[in-house]
Amino acid sequence: MDSLERLEAIAAITALKARYFHTMDTKDWAGLEAVFAPDLVADFRDATETHDPSQLTHGAAPYVAKLAPILQDVVTVHHGHTPEITIESSDSARGVWAMEDKLWPRETSQLPFRMLHGYGHYHERYIRIGGEWRIAEIRLSRLRVDAA
Template identity: 35%
Template sequence: MTQHADLVACHELTQAKAKYCRTLDTKDWNGLAALMVDDVEFGMSDGESEPHMTIGRDETLALLQSLVSGARTAHQVHAPEIDLNEDEAQVIWAVQDRAVFDDGTSVTGYGHYTERWVHQGDAWRLASLLLTHLITDVH
């Protein structure tokens, strides 16, 4: 890739991740699904135990829906570390996510998304995601 193409790819990846956070927080499941490859791998970990993994877009969406059901959420990412290799990118994002449930319980997590994105057609699609919470506050 040229330096210009790398900059364009980095911009497109940050836009795709911003859309991921927005569609998850607004529960736009069709918009979220459109960002994923069919056989997306999704996992969550506390940084110490083996991550719980799902494989496939439908399974991943079902898991995400179950996790945020009855909650208002806000996912914020920043400080991306982007490693481009042609039509594939490895990205690590710092993340802070918050869920406030109907019963008043709130959970705030701090950690990292470790992801693999692939360029398909004219867009970047999420191929794998591992969310690792290093700190979790429950109130």
């Protein structure tokens, strides 16, 4: 892979992550599922104060099916910053993104808080399928969570 191809891959992965944030915040569940590889590994076990084994999900469809009802009645704002993307081959890459999210559950939400402001990092592995980059693995580690 030459320098131009690496830059093109990094730009495509950056756009992919932007779609991840946008589709989640707009509740476009089909669009969110489309950013993932079908055999996605979503690891959010350490995204809360206690290690939660139930937050490891295999498969894009099961992950979105689990996430959608939780966030449907929640206004969310997700931001990703300062990506560190490493191209490993023409069809694989890894990345770390600093992240910040804010969640405001509506009255109908079952979440146990009225506001959450989180900070941390997404650790990801990407693969290219049919010429398109997809998130194959996603793990969230939190540095801080403020909730009320």
